[in-house]
Each structure stands twice: as structure tokens, then as C-alpha cells.
């Protein structure tokens with residue numbers, strides 16, 4: 504089969520490789536669409552030594568939709584059969600450790616341990632290929648009302664939903680979303696779908712304009728201090744919840760500044776430098792700051808929210824390429840050519 508193979512940091516090509524075979528409780532899927540994720544450039548550049556990826560070569564890609572073409576031993580008994588259209592997620596956790604048993608498989612204690620845990624496209628081969636093998640733990644049947652391209656975005660949508668749930672706003676609350684990349688825009692959609700009274704997106708440029716076009720309130724960081732802007736707009740000492748989606752080191756402190764006393768901050772952006780957290784404010788005003796890693800069980804609900812039209816994914820897809828043109832697709836995504844948001848690759 505044809506697949507995108509990364510052989511060293513930033514060295515990749517689409518080439519012929521052996522088609523994988525499904526093992527116990529696994530399925531082989533013919534890939535229909537893969538979405539480029541903001542994490543992919545870090546994986547391809549080898550930015551997380553010893554973590555993502557564990558070794559080269561690697562086939563990345565973890566946001567995808569495809570069709571089951573072969574089931575491994577045990578999978579049929581669980582109801583999986585060829586012909587089922589599925590969306591993939593990246594975490595196939597051990598299922599045995601304490602965290603998995605309590606449902607938090609995204610923080611599996613056996614992360615990356617061979618034979619126990621795989622994160623497809625990160626430390627195990629992923630979906631930039633004609634075929635991909637996944638554990639049945641990490642594929643979800645999708646209804647016909649969701650297109651292949653939208654289904655390829657269900658993984659980040661589930662993560663956005665997990666982010667909003669970790670933020671813990673209540674119906675009617677004001678939610679600030681920092682960073683209007685695809686994740687921030689998905690988070691804004693999910694906050695709205697989960698009953699936020701106001702959703703205020705903080706950012707700049709074309710991406711902030713997109714947030715505005717989607718109907719969210721906006722704060723332009725180039726127009727002044729975003730913390731003062733949020734406090735001014737909310738008039739009650741700040742937003743109830745702030746959701747950090749930019750990964751910028753200064754953004755966590757800004758989020759802590761944006762929420763009211765007793766407010767809550769959830770962080771999905773991974774800061775590359777040490778992020779300063781204003782501990783005095785955090786302690787004295789009882790601000791909760793929580794981390795967010797991937798998703799933990801949100802896929803079925805994300806699918807329903809998309810199927811029912813309450814999350815708009817199609818609006819975020821800006822470019823489409825064939826797998827053979829991955830180089831162009833990748834440059835379009837990383838250089839944000841022509842206002843690129845979600846770039847979809849089709850094998």
C-alpha cells in the first residue's frame with residue numbers, strides 16, 4: 504500500500520510499504536480521509552524525543568475516517584464487521600491499570616508500553632496510508648449523516664468536548680476561549696453546544712475573524728490587553744471559565760487573569776516553554792487550573808452532537824489534497840497558506 508513514511512526528523516516521503524494485518528481485537532480499515540492535526544508537525548519534526556515518536560520510521564496520522572475491510576480474531580464476536588464506516592481516535596490504552604479502570608484511559612499508566620498501549624500516529628503507525636490497523640477500542644461507527652471529512656475531525660472534536668467538560672462551566676456561564684486555531688474553534692463550538700451563555704474567543708487575524716463569522720464574541724489581542732478586555736466585557740470580575748487552546752506560554756497566566764474569583768481554567772494547549780502561573784491569584788481567589796489530555800470517552804457524544812448539527816465541522820475545512828501530494832498539504836497547513844485551518848488528505 505501507499506503510505507506517508509517519516510524516516511527521520513522532517514524527512515518523509517509517500518512510498519510503498521507492507522499492508523498491515525489486524526491482530527486480536529483489531530480491525531483493518533481502508534482510509535477515506537485524514538485531517539492534519541496541529542500535533543502532526545511536532546511528531547514529524549521529532550519535537551518530543553523519547554516520547555513521540557518512540558522510533559523511526561513512523562506513519563503518522565490520527566484523525567481519520569475509513570471503512571473496515573478485515574476483522575482480526577475476536578473482533579467479529581464483539582460485533583465488528585467489514586463494511587462499517589468508522590472514525591478513529593489515537594489512544595488504545597491498556598484497559599487494566601487503575602486509570603483505565605476508572606475510565607481515564609487518556610492517562611493510562613502504561614502509556615507507550617509495548618503490547619499494552621498504543622497511540623496511533625504518535626508511537627504506533629497511523630492513518631496517512633491506504634490502510635490502517637486499529638484496536639476496536641479506538642474506532643467508532645459513524646452515521647451516514649456525517650461525511651468522511653467531518654468524520655475525520657471527530658477525534659479533535661472529542662478532545663474539544665473533553666476540554667469543555669474539564670472546564671466545567673454551567674448553563675448560562677461565560678466561557679473565554681484563548682487561541683482560535685482549529686482546536687479553539689472546536690472548543691468554542693462545544694462550549695456553545697453545552698449551554699454556555701456567552702462564548703468569547705481571544706486571538707488575532709484571520710482565525711479570530713473566523714470565530715466571529717461563526718457567531719462567537721471576540722477579543723483581538725492586537726487591540727490591547729486581552730485580560731482587561733475580558734474583564735471589561737464580562738463586568739463581573741471575569742469569565743466563569745477560560746479554556747487555553749493556544750499553547751502559548753503566556754496564555755495560561757492570561758487565562759488565570761481572565762476568570763472571576765473561584766473561576767476555572769482548563770489547558771489543552773501544550774506550552775513548549777515553562778508557563779508561568781500566577782500562584783498568588785490562584786491561591787487567594789481559589790482559581791482551579793486543570794490539564795486536558797486528549798479525550799476519555801467523549802467520542803460517542805461528539806458523534807451525536809455533529810450528527811444533530813449542533814457542532815459545525817464543515818466550516819473549518821479549508822483545503823483538500825491527495826496522499827501523494829502530502830508535501831503540499833503539509834506546507835499549506837504549517838505555513839497557514841490561504842487561511843488554512845483544517846487540511847484534509849485523501850489516500
Ligand SMILES: [Zn+2]
Nearest residue numbers: 540542566659
Ligand atoms: Zn489530533
Ligand SMILES: [Zn+2]
Nearest residue numbers: 597600603611
Ligand atoms: Zn491503562
